[in-house]
Amino acid sequence: MIFQCVVAMGRDGQKGPIWIQIIALLCSCGASAAQLSFSVPEEVDKGTVVGxxxxxxxxxxxxxxxxxLRIVSGNSKRxxxxxxxxxTLFVCxxxxxxxxxxxxxxxxxNIEAILSNPMLLHRIEVQITDIxxxxxxxxxxxxxxxxSESSSTGERYLLxxxxxxxxxxxxxxSYKLSANEYFSLDVQSSGQHSESAELVLQKSLDREKKSVIHLTFTAFDxxxxPRSGTLKITVQVMDVNDNTPIFSQSLYKAQVPENALFQTSILTVSATDLDEGINSEIVYSFIERGNFNPKALFSINPDTGEITVIGKIDYEENAAYDIRIQAKDKGTPSRSVHGKLLVEVIDVNDNAPEIxxxxxxxxxxxDAEVGTVVALVTVTDKDGGNNGLTDATVVGPVPFKLKLNYKNYYSLIVDGPLDRESxxxxxxxIIATDEGSPPLSSTNILTVDISDVNDNAPLFSEPVRNVFVKENSAVGSTVSCITASDPDTAENAKIRYSLLDDLSKNIPITSIVNINSETGDIISLQ
Incomplete structure (x- = not known):
């Protein structure tokens, strides 16, 4: 059932409609009789009716x-x-x-509504929508x-x-830069977590005409x-350190194996500056962007540009890192350039297959036929590449084998005759091994029970039994006992005895003796 209701009070205390969609899913499953789903915006007033x-x-x-009726929550806060x-259910x-x-x-x-007499529980899911x-x-x-006042038009400055x-x-x-005659804004986005904003110099600077430029950088949601936030940018127009450092490459690429030891060197970035003296001395650093801080995993030597590992690198968590690096000279004022570093994490075979x-x-x-499916088997490996490729097989002399259905999906099938009596x-x-170097493997043991079929005939303890009967034996006396066995079980192993007449003689054997069908006792009838 779908309901809609109007809440008359907004977050700021002013009256205004807030539509809350309610989806009620009712089912009967023992003590948990129903599940309800409601939706309510965050930050609504206390007392707002949810449903x-x-x-x-x-x-x-x-x-x-x-x-x-009581409301029970799994959270420490109600x-x-x-x-x-x-x-009604309301916000408290x-x-x-x-x-x-x-x-x-x-x-x-997720909360629960509990009724007493009789006890009945209703699960309630409240979707919290964003405002x-x-x-x-x-x-x-x-x-x-x-x-610097000598900066060339087209130069960019990362924001x-x-x-x-x-x-x-x-x-x-979106972003917006306040109106000015010197700078424009260039915002580039190549997907989530890869957004950048740069100031682009459009007009040559002249410190003697204007030494300070005030800009407002605004972000809009x-x-x-829409709501917005601002960053006040003060541009100090400095005099004459007129060469910017230049990286030897516009894009650096490096590879590092996961689980690399601390202080493992990845590569060394290098930049040059055509100035002389202190204006040509360069300091290297990382540029923190968004929620990723390169300093948590990597260190860059400020003097040499060597980048080393200082944190745990895990391929299964992140296969690559997009890092911004900066080369800044020691001139007054200093000039800087930013570059890109793409660190690719090489997978190490550190995860064994799972069965x-x-x-x-x-x-x-x-009596199951060869090819009968006994179980379904799935093999997975968290590693990538060859380290994640697996092969599975059955170990030992058993009448079963694995049949590959698709990729890592197998069927365990009968591969030979089965004999419960044996x-x-x-x-x-089952052992699963990956193709890493060295390979990792894991095993799983499953018990397969064999059920009986009636595939064995009873066997007498003796093929021939000679029985001598005394004359004048009492009628009803036991003259002998015949025993037989059957290797089957349960009903298949129960034995019943009977006598066969010898047609070559005129007197039927059943007129002289009888046999107990359950015990095998032979009883005299004369």
Missing amino acids: NLAKDLQISVDELLKRD FFDVDLRAG DRIDREELCPHTAKCSL NDNAPSFRQKEMTLNI PIANDADTGNNAVK GGKP LITSLMSPVRE ILCYNVT
């Missing part, structure tokens, strides 16, 4: 009150409660989506750029990007109405 529990659960308000007189504390679910697109709170309650912000409110705790359309969407057994058909009939069950060992 009508009495209506959605089809229970009267009086019954809710009698059965002491966000919702129930108005037993109205039968401030809900901040960014605090509950930082950096995630979906946010929900544009956070403005974009920069880590610093102000920054200063020292730019910090803004962060916004909101998600989706409410996140940062996509909310309606998952599903749909085990046990026991297996002893072997009641098999411990089948």
Whole structure:
């Protein structure tokens, strides 16, 4: 069932409609009789109605009150409660989506409504929708750029990007630079987490005419109405360190194996400066961008440009790192250039294959045909490349083998005759090995029981038994006992005895003696 209701009070205390969509999914499953799903924006006022529990659960308000409806939350903080007189679920504390679910697109709170007499539990999922309650912000409110008056038009200066705790359309969407005659703004985006903003010099600077330029760099989100955050940029026009360092490459590429030891050297970046003396001495550093701080994993020698490992590198967490580096001279004012470094993480075979057994058909009939499926087997490996390629096989002399269905999906099938009377069950060992160097492997042992079929005839303890009967033996006396055995089990092993008449004689044997069908006792009848 889908309901919609209007909440009359907004976040700022002013009256305005807030539409809340309610989806109620009712099912019967023992003590958990129903599941409800509601949606409410974050930051709504305390007392905001989320949904009508009495209506959605089809229970009267009086019954809710009698059965002491209670709201139970798994969180240490309680966000919702129930108005037993109205039968409604309402907000009882401030809900901040960014605090509950930082950096995630979906946010929900799971609570339970419990009724007594009889006890009945209803699961409730409340989707917390994002509102544009956070403005974009920069880590610093102000920054200063020292730019030489001899800088050439077209030169670029990397700007910090803004962060916004909101998600989706409410996140940062655009940037704007205040109107001026010297600089333009170039914003480039090549996907999530790879956005950059640069000041581009459009007109030559002249310190004697204008020594300080004030700019405002504004970030806008996509909310309606949009919110914004600003960064005040002060450009100090400096005199005559007129050569900017130049990296030897526009893009550096390096490879590092995962789990590399600390202080492992990756590569050395190099920049040159055509100036002389202190104006040509260069200091290297990383540029922090967004939420990724290269200093957590790597170190760059400020004098030599050598980059080394100082943190744990894990291919399974991140296969590559896009890093910005800076070369800055020691002139007054200093000049700097930024470059790109792409570090590719080489996978190391540090994860053994994992074997998952599903749909085990046990026991297996002893007359099962070759090719009968006994179990489904899946092999996975978290590593990449050849390190993630696996092969699986059955170990030892057992009448089973693995059949490859598709990639890492196998069927364990019967590969030979089964005889329960010889072997009641098999411990089948499956080994999976990857193609890493050195290879890693893992094993999984599953027990396959063999069930009986009636494939064995009873056997007498003796092929011929001579029985001598005394004359005048009492009628009903036991003159002998015949025994037989059957290697099968249960019903297949139960034996019944009977006599066969010898047609070559005139007197039927059954007129002289009889045999107990269950015990095999031969009884005299004359």
